[in-house]
Amino acid sequence: MKDGKPCRVCTDFKTWSKIEKQNSKQPAHSASTSNSTEEQTSKMPEEEWRKKNCPADVETLGNATWTLLHTMAAYYPERPAPSQMESMKSFISSFSEHYPCWFCKDDFKKAVEREPVQVGSRKKLSEWLCRRHNEVNEKLGKEQFDCTKVFERWLNGPPDGRCD
Structure with a gap:
């Protein structure tokens, strides 16, 4: 809560929703809900409905962000031109300035300061x-990813062809 308000993209949706309900005198959902929304809600599990209709929480945003970044890196040129290297540096810098979760943003900026982005090749x-x-996985108590398998995960898929 950098400015005293809960940050939706820094907090999981349930926690954010509870905080918002506590801070608001109005209920989170209006009593006048359309029939089509009610029908949608009754036809799918609550979690699935939230994923499709609610703003991203920290987990949803994080997963989508890592997917985008890893996929961009996997398709980055093996031998980039100087303009491509500069463009990627600029992207990473801009990305770290505009990421919506201030905690994640500050953490990423510090990581980039410690070890500047390596844009010399797709592999780097x-x-x-x-x-x-x-580094983020470690902070979250998650399993480490084997970095020798980045192209298998983000470019080619597993050798057994399950993704083909």
């Missing part, structure tokens, strides 16, 4: 990003 960028992701 992918491995650099994997190390950043593993």
